Amino acid sequence: MSKIGNKIKNLNKFTLTNIKAYSIVIIAFIILFPLNSRGMISNSMSGLLVPICTYIVMAISLNLTVGFLGELSLGHAGFMSVGAFVGVIAASCFQDIIVSDVLRLIVSIIFGGFFAGIAGFIIGIPVLRLRGDYLAIVTLAFGEIIKNIINCLYVGIDAAGLHMGMTSIEALGMTNGRIIINGPQGAVGITKLSSFTAGVILILFTLFVVLNLVNSKTGRAVTAIRDNAIAAESVGIGITRYKLTAFIVSAVLAGMAGALYAMNFSSIVAKKFDFNTSILILVFVVLGGMGNIVGSIIATAVLYILPELLREFSDYRMLIYAIVLILVMLITNSEKTKQIKEQILLKLSRNKNKQRQEE
């Protein structure tokens, strides 16, 4: 009997987090979508919807590296950037071939994810040999390298095909083609393909991948490596392989988010994906709770809107933002709030038991 009881309990625990995560996203969508389509949300807020979706995807994917693999990565925006620019190039290339906007968006997101995955693989091989602080510093460096490479990248397309160069747009030798990426000016003339719906679908896809992965053989191996690498190795888990797997999955999802993000604007520059962006995503993950997917979603949504809400404080905006961050950190970590939370949970479960007994 106890075995069966355990089984049910375990299943519930696993499905409960899943249901929570999916339902938060779906409910938010159900509430926000009609409001948005009827123009009941202010312009500045509705402009934030797609970026929020992409940052939620970024936070969830970074949580896989930081929360589950336990390695601090400071170059996550680099993968976003690879995904963004590859996505823009792909969308441009397929402009004439694929007519449907939705299909073109999907294809460019897949391309963005794929190339970000390759970048993750190339970076992951040397980086994952390092540990702790060193790994963080090297990922930071790689993020900056990606930013600087894209900063001097020139890409254009004409009848002959795709042209790429690192010097100038004239050096590409195009005859009356279209410029896609113009060096430091970034990608220009992007057709806006992203929509709030696409963003929500991407979040659901990310949740599906990450939550499933965590509750599998691979996910257990990854978590085991985080908890105790020596013991994980001693039971026959190849450390590098699983670290790399988690790192690449995280990079692919970040690339997809990047493609979605880029497709939301008419132009985008490489400088957007710098160290600050990486840190911002890390803040979302840390405040949402390491390894806590639902926390990442909520933290991202709240903290991304917050600066916008604080606009009326004008000059003091960032000061208040910082104070809020510190307060959240203090409150979520203090013993007292934990005690209060436990008491509430205890009361709730008692009420439930009472109800059951009355029945």
Added chain:
Amino acid sequence: MAKMIPVPSNSIIPERDLDKKPILETCHLGIDFGGLTAVDDFTLTVGRTEIAGLIGPNGAGKTTVFNLLTNVYQPTRGTIMLDGVSTAKKTVAQVSRMGIARTFQNIRLFSNMSVIDNVKVGLHNSIDQSLFSAITHCFGYRKSEKKSREEALELLDFFSMADWADFQAGSLPYGAQRRLEIVRALATHPGIILLDEPAAGMNPSETAELMDNIRKIRDTFHIAVMLIEHDMNLVMNICEGICVLDHGKVIAKGTPDEIKTNPKVIEAYLGKKKEA
């Protein structure tokens, strides 16, 4: 393979195992750390279903031997044969897959994971699940998860820990954590399990239970057990062969009775008698 049969004088194999190929053979094993020779000329044979003990004063190099056997350290000299296959140039994970499992002197559990997940991690290499089926949760995912859960529960049940399956491993009492480490090691389906001070910090009744468990492991899974232990009562009671290490060198090998009366062993533990 005639040369596989060990030289009797070199072995501490019980008689019933003499006709079988030994599970573990080391030959003139040694390791230097810089100028310091931590282990030297370590030659030992462990039989298929033997319970062997490795004892010696503090700093004798016992844990170093375990680290050599599991390839955590690469030996400077000598060879290790596991089930007739050399473990040279293998990674720790590969050696584990070859059939050697271990526990650690200071408990190394995946303390933020549940008890059953710890065992499932041990089962890792026997779970047939691709990355694709892990991400989609289809294509054989349910079947493989169910199978691993059943197997893990069975193993936990064997050590009467099934009721704790969903507890966090780090929240278990000390003795149970040690037991869980053994369960996790057993989950890798080893041919030999190395226990590094399994009774450390245990009270007499827990130690007695541990002794039963070690015998049970041998009798049920038909594997060899090799243990490092300072509790002489435990060692003398359950070990069939004992190897005594001092300053990185083997000073005695034999049955518990032989070891008890060996003057070299007494000297290593208690010091030399003053000559009058």
